[in-house]
Amino acid sequence: MKPLIAPEIEAYAQAHSQPESPIRRMLREETERTREDAVMVVGPLEGAFLQMVAQLVGARRVLEIGTFTGYSALCFAEAVPEDGTVITCDVDEEAAAVARRYFGQSPVGRKIQLRLGPALETMRTLSGPFDLIFIDADKVNYLNYYRRALDLLAPHGVILIDNVLWSGEVLKHPPPDERTEAIQKLNRTVAGDPRVTAVLVTIRDGVLVVRRNE
Numbered sequence: 001m002k003p004l005i006a007p008e009i010e011a012y013a014q015a016h017s018q019p020e021s022p023i024r025r026m027l028r029e030e031t032e033r034t035r036e037d038a039v040m041v042v043g044p045l046e047g048a049f050l051q052m053v054a055q056l057v058g059a060r061r062v063l064e065i066g067t068f069t070g071y072s073a074l075c076f077a078e079a080v081p082e083d084g085t086v087i088t089c090d091v092d093e094e095a096a097a098v099a100r101r102y103f104g105q106s107p108v109g110r111k112i113q114l115r116l117g118p119a120l121e122t123m124r125t126l127s128g129p130f131d132l133i134f135i136d137a138d139k140v141n142y143l144n145y146y147r148r149a150l151d152l153l154a155p156h157g158v159i160l161i162d163n164v165l166w167s168g169e170v171l172k173h174p175p176p177d178e179r180t181e182a183i184q185k186l187n188r189t190v191a192g193d194p195r196v197t198a199v200l201v202t203i204r205d206g207v208l209v210v211r212r213n214e
């Protein structure tokens with residue numbers, strides 16, 4: 001992932017935002033030590049942003065598509081109330097085992113339910129409404145996730161979609177690969193969807209914030 005924001009600006013923003021909890025720091029550091037794909041973790045600044053949105057929405061039920069080692073699921077679990085729930089989906093058993101271990105150690109881990117299996121199949125088994133849905137899994141399915149997420153979303157609920165700037169690749173026409181094309185298509189679809197209001201926020205790799213109008 002190519003950084004889109006100057007590192008010193010990123011560090012300044014992070015230093016002046018809600019810090020990550022000790023358990024998330026331990027999880028992030030273990031992920032960075034043990035996984036080559038650790039860059040997928042949303043990290044402290046985007047994590048603080050996800051928590052802020054969850055709190056502004058007053059989210060009680062959160063759905064996450066793409067658990068990885070559990071960092072963003074912990075962000076949401078820390079942000080929802082005591083009786084809140086976070087359902088998180090992934091296909092990677094090894095990453096899920098790390099996530100489960102940290103959920104077990106966290107005081108908010110009991111709010112999280114991890115569902116192993118292809119997210120579209122898991123989404124078919126779920127009933128709404130969810131107050132907030134975070135999409136952060138395989139990019140080729142982004143439009144499918146968005147469509148299903150809208151069905152599961154509460155009125156005035158929010159969908160957050162990660163990596164929508166895709167290291168700046170979204171500027172390229174024609175798109176260089178299938179994943180870039182899928183993200184461009186998602187961004188165009190959301191921008192033209194009369195059911196929602198959206199803003200593309202330039203945090204990290206770009207987060208699309210989508211609010212259902214009714």
Ligand SMILES: C[S@@+](CC[C@H](N)C(=O)[O-])C[C@H]1O[C@@H](n2cnc3c(N)ncnc32)[C@H](O)[C@@H]1O
Binds near residue numbers: 041068
């Ligand atoms: C970018 S990572 C998620 C990062 C996580 N949100 C965090 O902050 O640590 C994307 C995850 O999506 C998962 N994934 C890929 N295809 C999937 C699918 N079809 N269904 C569910 N999860 C999938 C991958 O295994 C990977 O763990």
